[in-house]
Amino acid sequence: MNTAIFIRKVITGEGAVNGLADLMDKYQPKKVMLFADPIIVQVGAAKKIESILEAKGVQYQIYSDIKPEPLVEHGDMAVKAVRDYGAELVIGIGGGSCLDLAKVAACLVKNEGSIADYLNLTGKKKLTNPGVIKILLPTTAGTGAEVTFNAVFSLGNTKDIISDENILADVAIVDPEFTYTLPPRVTAGSGIDALTHALEAFTSKGGTELTDTLAIEAVRKISRNITTATWNGTDIKARGEMVWGSLIASLSYFNAGVHAVHALAYPLGGLFHISHGESNAVLLPYIFDYIWPSCIQKMVLIAEAMDLPCDGKSEREIALMVVQHLHNLIKDTGLPVTIQDYGIKASDLDRIAQDATEQKRLLGRCPRMLKLEDIRKVYQAAYDGKLSE
Numbered sequence: 001m002n003t004a005i006f007i008r009k010v011i012t013g014e015g016a017v018n019g020l021a022d023l024m025d026k027y028q029p030k031k032v033m034l035f036a037d038p039i040i041v042q043v044g045a046a047k048k049i050e051s052i053l054e055a056k057g058v059q060y061q062i063y064s065d066i067k068p069e070p071l072v073e074h075g076d077m078a079v080k081a082v083r084d085y086g087a088e089l090v091i092g093i094g095g096g097s098c099l100d101l102a103k104v105a106a107c108l109v110k111n112e113g114s115i116a117d118y119l120n121l122t123g124k125k126k127l128t129n130p131g132v133i134k135i136l137l138p139t140t141a142g143t144g145a146e147v148t149f150n151a152v153f154s155l156g157n158t159k160d161i162i163s164d165e166n167i168l169a170d171v172a173i174v175d176p177e178f179t180y181t182l183p184p185r186v187t188a189g190s191g192i193d194a195l196t197h198a199l200e201a202f203t204s205k206g207g208t209e210l211t212d213t214l215a216i217e218a219v220r221k222i223s224r225n226i227t228t229a230t231w232n233g234t235d236i237k238a239r240g241e242m243v244w245g246s247l248i249a250s251l252s253y254f255n256a257g258v259h260a261v262h263a264l265a266y267p268l269g270g271l272f273h274i275s276h277g278e279s280n281a282v283l284l285p286y287i288f289d290y291i292w293p294s295c296i297q298k299m300v301l302i303a304e305a306m307d308l309p310c311d312g313k314s315e316r317e318i319a320l321m322v323v324q325h326l327h328n329l330i331k332d333t334g335l336p337v338t339i340q341d342y343g344i345k346a347s348d349l350d351r352i353a354q355d356a357t358e359q360k361r362l363l364g365r366c367p368r369m370l371k372l373e374d375i376r377k378v379y380q381a382a383y384d385g386k387l388s389e
């Protein structure tokens with residue numbers, strides 16, 4: 001028996017943001033708190049939402065004190081802001097951190113305690129109330145925060161999440177137009193995050209036929225379009241495919257679960273402040289170089305989805321070709337391919353390997369078991385930039 005959970009309503013397509021007007025008629029909020037990344041406010045992307053709210057006579061306040069990879073304290077400040085304003089509905093527009101803060105703040109206002117009480121590894125409480133209405137609009141094609149019930153928080157040297165159905169958004173509005181102006185590095189980082197979601201979901205021990213179907217289609221769309229979307233951002237077809245790929249990767253991964261790439265990426269974000277997408281990207285080929293013997297038939301299906309030439313090759317050769325292709329893809333999007341490129345030193349590797357072992361829930365879903373010495377080996381490979389063959 002398997003269970004899958006999906007968001008109730010997703011509005012997609014160019015101009016999907018206009019669907020917000022009907023949602024205001026439906027929910028009739030008196031006060032709305034609009035969570036928006038500072039850059040989104042700066043480039044005027046939040047204006048469209050503001051004009052819809054104004055046209056509907058809805059009072060609103062903008063909350064843009066949003067940091068990437070927010071600390072628990074940032075989350076508590078956001079909850080306080082929603083509570084103090086008395087918002088009856090929360091809208092989030094931005095990247096993953098902004099959407100995470102918006103959905104958690106909207107939920108926590110109707111639950112007792114603070115963010116720390118509900119963290120996965122150390123929290124002691126369970127959320128009991130979904131809070132106020134949450135509407136989320138992603139501006140990147142990657143995190144999936146708009147359709148998942150996970151929210152990530154930094155804890156100094158590592159990260160933890162709140163994972164609870166109560167923080168799931170009521171509506172996600174996925175409008176590709178928001179991604180058309182994303183710069184190459186953000187497109188690449190968030191796109192590789194989405195590809196990682198798809199690849200990890202597809203190889204996760206928690207995967208099902210349902211999640212596999214979504215994940216492999218996401219691998220196809222993202223791997224075939226990520227370099228075009230990165231370097232030719234006005235290619236609307238590539239942008240559209242990235243948005244669709246990211247959306248279905250997200251619907252898949254939060255049911256199947258991600259595993260070793262995300263587990264080993266967390267200490268890189270926590271200790272060295274490397275963005276979430278890039279910390280996954282710099283590890284992705286090295287993890288798959290280590291785990292492919294545990295999921296070799298799936299590696300063949302991944303190769304086919306990526307349109308790699310498989311004829312006449314053994315399964316082993318195909319798996320290694322996928323690993324090399326992942327390395328090439330990351331390089332071709334202009335992202336760093338070694339952790340040295342981020343200033344990480346050889347003397348840091350023992351410590352980050354130790355930190356990564358804490359991510360037991362994620363590591364438990366990896367098809368190949370990774371003990372401390374295995375994790376250390378993967379970091380060493382990512383440090384040296386060396387694939388096994």
Ligand SMILES: [Fe+2]
Pocket residue numbers: 143193197262276280
């Ligand atoms: Fe991710």
